[in-house]
Amino acid sequence: MTDEVTFVEGPASNWIVLTGSDGVDLIDAGYPDDAPLVVESLAAVGAALGDLRRIWVTHAHTDHIGGIPELLRGAPQAVVLTGRADVEPTRGIGREQVTVAKLGARLLRPLWFRWALSAARAGGLRDIAVPTARALTAADVAGSALEPIEVPGHTDGSTAFVLDHGAVVATGDVIVTHHPTLPRRQPPRPQAIDAVFSHDPGLARDASLTLLGSTATVVLPGHGPAMARTLQGWELLEG
Ligand SMILES: [Zn+2]
Incomplete structure (x- = not known):
């Protein structure tokens, strides 16, 4: 059972620590180079890799599973669970990830170029393979405090996780509130991620509306x- 949900805004992508009475779970794990930060965020809730x-x-x-291989070196007991269609890509087979060719002329824009550079520096171009990843099952969910929702589009196996009896949803990239490729001055708001990042942009948009x-x-x-969400609209959640 989850007692506490800790949202961590990482350098370029986010992860979530779920604290329970008998250990901790993570939702996502950042870029490869974010792994030490993920460990720090476990420590911040009084947990260590052995508790994962x-x-x-x-x-x-890569910006969501990149940290997993290093985490598993210190936490070989941890089970890695994905939506069915994302099992093979998580294992390193046939990832549906944006490519330099697909980004094309966008890379000539300073914001996009800077994002691509920082993504590469954080290990975004490294091949990530988590051979032990498997599809999440009803039995996994039964022992947890979250409810997965299939939201294909961004990737075929994209999954959102409902927490806290429906009050909270961890959206992955189906909904983002900002992105390094958006102007910093642009106020955050829940929105679909830029279509170029999604495997099936139409489905991804439908999924964002669903959430x-x-x-x-x-x-x-x-x-x-x-x-x-407040009566006045969407507002930043105070930490
Ligand atoms: Zn992402």
């Missing part, structure tokens, strides 16, 4: 700050 039970994956992109239409009043996105 499960890593739930929102989708098999925005859900009962959740708190969005914990894959990129950008956490936000809460």
Whole structure:
């Protein structure tokens, strides 16, 4: 059972620590070079790698699964769970990730170029393979405090996780509130990620509308700050 949800806004992508009475779970694990920061965020809730039970994956992109191989070296007991269609990409087979060719002329824009550079520096171009990853099952979910929702589009196996009895949703990249490729001055708001990052942009957009239409009043996105729905609209969630 989850007692506490700790949202961590990493340098370029986010992860979530779920603290329970018998250990901790993670949702996502950042870029490869974020692994030490993930360990720090476990320490911040009084946990160590030995306490890590499960890593739930929102989708098999390097900025969300990149930290997993290093974490597993210190936490070989941890189970890595993904949506069915993202199992093979998480294992390193056939990832649906944006390529330099697909980004094309966008890379000539300073914001995009800077993002690509920082992504590469954080290990974004490294081949990530988590051979032990497997599809999450009803039995896994039964022992947890989250409810997965299949939200294909960004990747075929994209999964959102509902927490806190429906009040909170961890959206992965189906909904982001900001992104390094957006101007910094642009106020954060829940939105679909730029279509270029999605395997099937049409489906990804539908999925983002589905999540925005859900009962959740708190969005914990894959990129950008956490936000809460208020009578005045979406506002930053105070930490
Ligand atoms: Zn991402």
